[in-house]
Amino acid sequence: AKLQGAVGSIVATARSPETRRRVAELGIADQVVESNAAAVEGADLVIVCIPVGACGPVAQEIGPYLAPGAIVSDVGSVKGSVVRDMSPHLPSNVHFVPAHPVAGTEYSGPDAGFAELFVNRWCILTPPEGTDPSATEKLAAFWSLLGANVETMSPEHHDLVLAVTSHLPHLIAYTIVGTADELQNVTRSEVLKFSAGGFRDFTRIAASDPTMWRDIFVANKDAVLEMLGRFNEDISALTRAIRNGDGNTLFEHFTRTRAIRRGIVQIGQDSPAPDFGRPHPGLPHTPLPKPYAADEG
């Protein structure tokens, strides 16, 4: 945000002293403070970046310290629960504009971030009814400066869409990696040795943060169960096709899904960071391309 000129001064905090020390070391923020209260005092924009299950208690904690007129936002992967849990604790003189940048990797912590993370990614805003449109526009401008494309929708719609595009895929990855691990007759070393046969791509997703994903499934229960119901029907249909030796059904299905992947590749949404590669913890971050490069150093 700093490099892209989207903000003046950044104040950061985290629960653990180790994380705060690392944030200071990396120079991500102008100031690192020890409490959530100190972090939000006098801030024009507050972005809560924590597991969705922790959003209610943290809103309660910061509520009394928010400056009048401040914009309060978040980055949580579920929006209905965040609106439900945070709204009651926020004073009426602040603007609450929940957000979800649909960008990330299986890594977490301060080392996992990189300045290009949001370039050509979507950021979804879910302002509750009655939100001052100028607050929503300001937050949209912030995410645009970081390189994101911004879209606004209701929290309910967000949660349904993300249930199928993000939450269900993670559940499937968590499941299959566990299934392979528990097989009696396939040793762990064989799973690793032959992982290039498809398994490997699931292991990346299944390495995602357990706390974050526990909270997502608890918070988005209804939408995930809805999509899981549809998924189970579809997997039953494919199971039947395999049992019946019905190659046509399989071929038609795989042809349809291949076209979906090709469409994603065409619009540049095919990898966590298409033009910049993976963040390498401990290594210097990739220099920013223009127009996202800082003017000075």
Ligand SMILES: NC(=O)C1=CN([C@@H]2O[C@H](COP(=O)(O)OP(=O)(O)OC[C@H]3O[C@@H](n4cnc5c(N)ncnc54)[C@H](O)[C@@H]3O)[C@@H](O)[C@H]2O)C=CC1
């Ligand atoms: N990792 C990803 O790819 C993406 C994550 N998100 C969302 O962003 C949010 C943060 O995720 P990351 O930045 O990846 O996680 P992170 O692990 O890098 O940071 C989470 C921070 O929250 C703190 N925290 C955990 N429990 C807490 C509690 N009970 N009270 C106060 N602080 C607490 C942790 O100490 C840590 O500093 C989550 O809601 C996640 O759903 C959204 C888009 C992508």
Ligand SMILES: O=C(O)C(=O)Cc1ccc(O)cc1
């Ligand atoms: O690593 C991946 O492929 C992800 O899917 C990252 C991710 C995780 C959670 C989100 O809400 C958005 C993006």
